Ligand SMILES: Cc1ncc(C[n+]2csc(CCOP(=O)(O)OP(=O)(O)O)c2C)c(N)n1
């Protein structure tokens with residue numbers, strides 16, 4: 001029997017994390033597919049541990065949005081030494097298909113972590129879903145990577161990263177960073193964190 005867990009980020013990053021950790025420790029044989037729409041969508045998009053810094057949610061309103069920072073679930077899984085772990089996104093179908101195929105041939109605990117653009121929760125027109133997904137990769141917000149046999153590799157590296165503002169501007173949940181006045185400090189801080197992430201990748205992977 002092939003066991004596949006389908007879950008949201010509220011569960012994967014928070015409510016269900018200790019049970020998942022125990023399942024990995026025991027080396028159970030399952031694929032764990034997380035649709036990460038960065039909030040508790042079903043109950044009205046309250047913030048979760050996957051919510052990015054400064055995003056507006058039902059429980060983080062006001063001019064600054066969510067004060068916390070998105071939890072790095074991929075690294076938490078990798079620290080547990082699973083059989084396989086990968087990030088994917090629907091707007092990069094070939095990368096996604098290759099990783100699913102790879103995961104399906106292995107056994108043991110396997111993570112497929114997908115950023116899932118969410119028109120309702122992120123406040124944008126559904127027709128922009130693919131574009132927002134592409135921008136998440138192009139700006140470096142959502143790194144595509146995989147882990148296997150103790151090795152971590154980025155599978156698609158944006159050569160010339162677009163400014164993160166291009167991604168943020170498409171979504172109503174970040175509108176307060178641009179209107180009524182531009183929050184330059186917050187925007188620079190978000191950009192700096194992304195830049196730092198990729199600097200470390202370049203040092204490690206060349
Ligand atoms: C332990 C527990 N607490 C609260 C709930 C109520 N609940 C049902 S769906 C949901 C939102 C889940 O969010 P997420 O896992 O991110 O999935 P999404 O709806 O965003 O796809 C919550 C809090 C629950 N089912 N179980």
Ligand SMILES: [Mg+2]
Pocket residue numbers: 008009010035036037038039040041042
């Ligand atoms: Mg969710």
